Amino acid sequence: MTQQEKYIEEVGLFYEKYGLPKMAGRILGYLISSNTDNNSFDDLKNTLKASKGSISGNIKLLLSQNMIDKHMISGDRKSYYKIAINSLEKLLEAKEKSITEFKLILEKGIDINTNKDGVSHKEISEIIDYYKFLEREIPKLKNKWKQKNVTKTK
Amino acid sequence: MTQQEKYIEEVGLFYEKYGLPKMAGRILGYLISSNTDNNSFDDLKNTLKASKGSISGNIKLLLSQNMIDKHMISGDRKSYYKIAINSLEKLLEAKEKSITEFKLILEKGIDINTNKDGVSHKEISEIIDYYKFLEREIPKLKNKWKQKNVTKTK
DNA sequence: TATTTAGTTCATTTATTACTGAACTAAATG
DNA sequence: CATTTAGTTCAGTAATAAATGAACTAAATA
Numbered sequence: 225m226t227q228q229e230k231y232i233e234e235v236g237l238f239y240e241k242y243g244l245p246k247m248a249g250r251i252l253g254y255l256i257s258s259n260t261d262n263n264s265f266d267d268l269k270n271t272l273k274a275s276k277g278s279i280s281g282n283i284k285l286l287l288s289q290n291m292i293d294k295h296m297i298s299g300d301r302k303s304y305y306k307i308a309i310n311s312l313e314k315l316l317e318a319k320e321k322s323i324t325e326f327k328l329i330l331e332k333g334i335d336i337n338t339n340k341d342g343v344s345h346k347e348i349s350e351i352i353d354y355y356k357f358l359e360r361e362i363p364k365l366k367n368k369w370k371q372k373n374v375t376k377t378k
Numbered sequence: 379m380t381q382q383e384k385y386i387e388e389v390g391l392f393y394e395k396y397g398l399p400k401m402a403g404r405i406l407g408y409l410i411s412s413n414t415d416n417n418s419f420d421d422l423k424n425t426l427k428a429s430k431g432s433i434s435g436n437i438k439l440l441l442s443q444n445m446i447d448k449h450m451i452s453g454d455r456k457s458y459y460k461i462a463i464n465s466l467e468k469l470l471e472a473k474e475k476s477i478t479e480f481k482l483i484l485e486k487g488i489d490i491n492t493n494k495d496g497v498s499h500k501e502i503s504e505i506i507d508y509y510k511f512l513e514r515e516i517p518k519l520k521n522k523w524k525q526k527n528v529t530k531t532k
Numbered sequence: 533t534a535t536t537t538a539g540t541t542c543a544t545t546t547a548t549t550a551c552t553g554a555a556c557t558a559a560a561t562g
Numbered sequence: 563c564a565t566t567t568a569g570t571t572c573a574g575t576a577a578t579a580a581a582t583g584a585a586c587t588a589a590a591t592a
Contacts, residue, residue, distance in 0.1 A: 228490050235483055240548095242476070243397010245580060256484060256502060259493030265539065275582045280540055282580095301538065301590065306498050311505065315480070316512070319473050322396070326469070329389055330410060336382050339413030344460050348410060351465065357523055358470070365515055369508060399550060419569065429552045434570055436550095455560065455568065 228257050232272065247274060248282040252307070255292060261306040262297065268305070290314040313366075320362055327355035382411050386426065401428060402436040402445075406461070409446060415460040416451065422459070444468040467520075474516055481509035 232253035239249025250272050255263055269279050283305065286292040293308045308314070334348050386407035393403025404426050409417055423433050437459065440446040447462045462468070488502050 231487060231490055235487070238479065238483060241397075243395075247581075253483075253487065255498070256487030257490040258498065259491045259496055261496065261498050276539070277541075277583070278581050284540090303538080307502060307505075309501055325392065329392060329407075332385060333389070333407065333410030336385055336411040337413045342413055342415065344409070344412070344415050347463055348461060354523060357526075358519070361519055361522070365512070365519070368515075369511055372511075401550075430569070431553070431571075432551050438570090457568080 228254075231257050245282055245285065247272070247278050248285050250274075251279070251282055251286060251305075252291065255305060255307050258306075261295070262304045263306060264302045264304055266302075289318075316362070316366070320359070323355055323358055323362075327352055327359070330355070382408075385411050399436055399439065401426070401432050402439050404428075405433070405436055405440060405459075406445065409459060409461045412460075415449070416458040417460060418456045418458055420456075443472075470516070470520070474513070477509055477512055477516075481506055481513070484509070 232250050235253030235256070236246040236250040239252070240246040251268055254268060254271055265276075265279060265283070268274075268283075269276060272279070283292070283294075287294060290308050291311050291314065292305050294303050294305055296303060330348055330352050334345055334352075337345055337348075339345060386404050389407030389410070390400040390404040393406070394400040405422055408422060408425055419430075419433060419437070422428075422437075423430060426433070437446070437448075441448060444462050445465050445468065446459050448457050448459055450457060484502055484506050488499055488506075491499055491502075493499060
């Protein structure tokens with residue numbers, strides 16, 4: 225097992241831990257450790273020793289999550305894949321979304337709970353306030369980063 | 379199906395979506411929408427219509443993740459469960475941990491990628507910088523929240 | 533227009549994960 | 563000290579998700 229092969233399996237396990245298909249993680253592992261942007265379907269299939277169907281399905285998944293980008297080369301009918309430029313934003317957006325979703329669940333839950341003076345009611349309300357706070361603050365954080373990088377690149 | 383029963387299944391599906399056992403989500407759903415802190419093993423078993431084994435295992439999981447708290451009542455040998463007071467911190471900590479873990483994976487990956495001048499290398503380095511930024515900023519956010527609440531409560 | 537290429541789709545197989553229920557432990561009660 | 567209570571453990575089963583591989587499509591080439 226080469227260093228890269230070991231790495232690919234490691235990213236696969238990382239992905240699996242978060243309830244996502246291991247093969248999607250392995251594809252990411254390959255793309256992260258690849259020294260080129262021009263990674264074809266067959267490169268993935270051969271290196272990962274997987275079926276066309278699995279590669280196809282997991283590429284589709286990663287594209288839909290904006291984790292990878294697809295590009296073409298003129299005079300070549302193959303598609304090429306690389307880690308997405310905007311995957312950084314997408315990952316934080318996914319976390320934001322999960323915060324919002326969980327906040328909505330908590331709000332709905334304490335609506336059902338009728339004992340408004342109960343300890344748990346008060347505590348869950350506090351959690352909701354915290355999540356609302358995060359919802360306000362995370363966009364600020366993103367702006368802070370953007371401004372930092374605008375001045376850096378220009 | 380009562381409103382609470384519907385809600386419990388909803389939280390179960392939410393949990394399942396993130397790759398966690400549906401039953402753990404259902405337990406949380408029950409505790410969030412319960413109007414008391416004194417929710418026993420049997421309350422859970424009966425309302426969720428599940429086996430002792432499943433309740434036991436998923437309580438264990440939620441306790442280990444600090445999502446729920448266990449407490450006793452004197453003169454009573456049953457254990458009681460409620461949503462954890464510190465689950466708000468724990469949830470954000472889990473997100474922080476996943477950011478750190480993914481950053482480490484990216485760092486390891488571009489070490490394997492030898493083409494240091496490649497486009498993807500540059501972009502992944504940028505993602506790593508962003509993650510490092512988040513690692514610095516999130517603790518600040520937590521402090522901001524804490525200070526806000528210290529003055530509020532005192 | 534026949535053939536090759538590049539990839540998709542989907543039924544089946546395989547692997548993984550979660551749930552059940554019965555046997556068990558350990559502490560409390562009669 | 564026998565029984566009940568409260569929960570744990572774990573082998574077997576059920577449910578779910580992922581991977582395979584063959585048949586397919588659609589576009590490009592010969």
